[in-house]
Amino acid sequence: MSYAAADHARRRAHHLRSIAVRIEHSPVMWLEQFAGDDTWAGGRPLLCRSTLQANLAQLHRSVDGLRWQAYLFEQRARQLDAVAALAHG
């Protein structure tokens, strides 16, 4: 059972890391380079860019959070492995 729990934690960690990579490779991450002053200018374009920049910062923080959460799951998996090994030993 303990090994199964460790595997489950590792799958969750893997899923979280894949989400992080998925976000990092989303087209939204380079949308800003298409939306510069040479594309449009004015009050509303400025608002659009500002909002996007805020969202990108939030997305980057989310990616860091996802990887940290994945690390914690992997730590948990190693602990579960160690406990299972002791139990079987």
Next chain:
Amino acid sequence: MLLGYHPGRIRALLAQTHAAIDDLAHIDCSEPAAAAARDVIWLTRRNLADLWMPLLHQILASDAMTAWSAAPPPVASVRDEWARTAAWLTIEDSVTRAWSDERLIDAVVAQHGAVPPGDLFDDATKEIARRVASDPSFAERLLAAAGASEALALMVTTAAFGPAFTAEVGRRLLSPAASFGPLPDDHHRLAEATSAVLDQLATWPHIALELLHDPGVRDGLVFRAGLRTDAVREFVAAGLHLAVLDDATALGRSLDALIAFVPLAERTAFPPGVAQGIAASVGTHMRHLGPLLDAGAGSFLDVTGTAPLAVDGDPVTYADLESLYGRVVRDADAQVLLDIGLTDYLVERLRVVPDAATATAASAHPADLGDIIRTRLEPAVKALTLTFGDAATLEQRRIDDLLASRRRLQDRAVAVGFTLAGALPTVRPVTTVLKLAEKLRPDGTTGIDRVPEHDALVTLDGVVAREALRLVVADEQLRAAAGLDVLDDTTWRRLVAAADDPAIDFSNRGALMFQLGVDGADAVLVETFFAAATGTVDATPG
């Protein structure tokens, strides 16, 4: 709101935004530990869908974009496409763009008396300005419906409108037909809005000058209560003075506008703004009127070749000027402006003095310098002193008559308080006459019952002193003749610097030595020089 964009790049941005929204929708965030990331992804998608896409679609639907795409050029590459569409296009991102003319006009009418500042008001202002500029019939309908409204007044003060339309709004606001609400506050608000329009019109002097030729505008400036003094002053001065500075050929029109105030001067006192505006322009007008004045004879000199000026069809007279400037000198601040304007006018006449001084340099003496300067100025100073003294006397008489009729105080004797203390010996008898009259003034008399006392030409002494100093600074021979060649080097450098330093007040003789930083034996020499040059041998040393 004005929006600029590049058509080709907007298309690329739209495609990328579509792709980003779709991609974010397909990120699997079912993992409970990714709840925070799911929220951020949802927020980002929503912003792109609700903020970016509507704007991009609006741009794509605009006329400019349609016009461009109606005849698409062959595209060899993205770079080529961008090169061909490099023209930066603009569209109005306007809420009120879709409104009908009637709806916009009704909105302005409905706002009368309650103008909420805000985005919609700004948006409507720009849209109305755009239609006014492109559709004369819209402008006419708007003026007919709301030409004298507070809302339209505030709109034209944003400078989004052209001078002609703004002038028309100003004309209607000042006309007697301008509508007031029933409350006193309505008067106040409309006066404030009118003042703001005058502020705007003052930035176009030639428009202000044209408006001053309108009797309704002049009546409004004089009779409309509550207008801001500074707004009226700047507007009147812009039309009468700045318009001539911009274009010297406008002097005739400016004089006509000035003289057009004479009939009003006969009827009523001027509000401070009008008096100060006319006073601020006195230097400009005296360049023409000054040489014509024969004040002693109470008439104009018979000078041919000058443009005829008329009041209600009759040639302008000395009495007309007396009446007009009488209303002006009544205001204390206007007197200060008169002082500045007349001094400028006199200083201008001094430009020819150095030639005369050079011709007599060999035998020059400080007193001679003063004589040369005074000889040049004397006729002008005499004429101006008498003219403005007469004007003050006339105004005082009007005040007295008014008081007599109001209070039935037959024994009240209020003397002329406005004196023109000419610095020249030749005009001192006049000053003396005026000052004798001054003694008749009862103690404690204040308020409207006398023309405020102000020495309108007090700075003339200073003008003469500064000009004399400039002459000796410019000529070694004159310096030696003035006895200033023995001054300490430091003292001389200070005098040289002071000659062109506007911060030094040469009319304040008591403090002049302190201002110059000169003391001891040098101070005695310098004071003696100034006293001799200005003819004020009784000047009190500082």
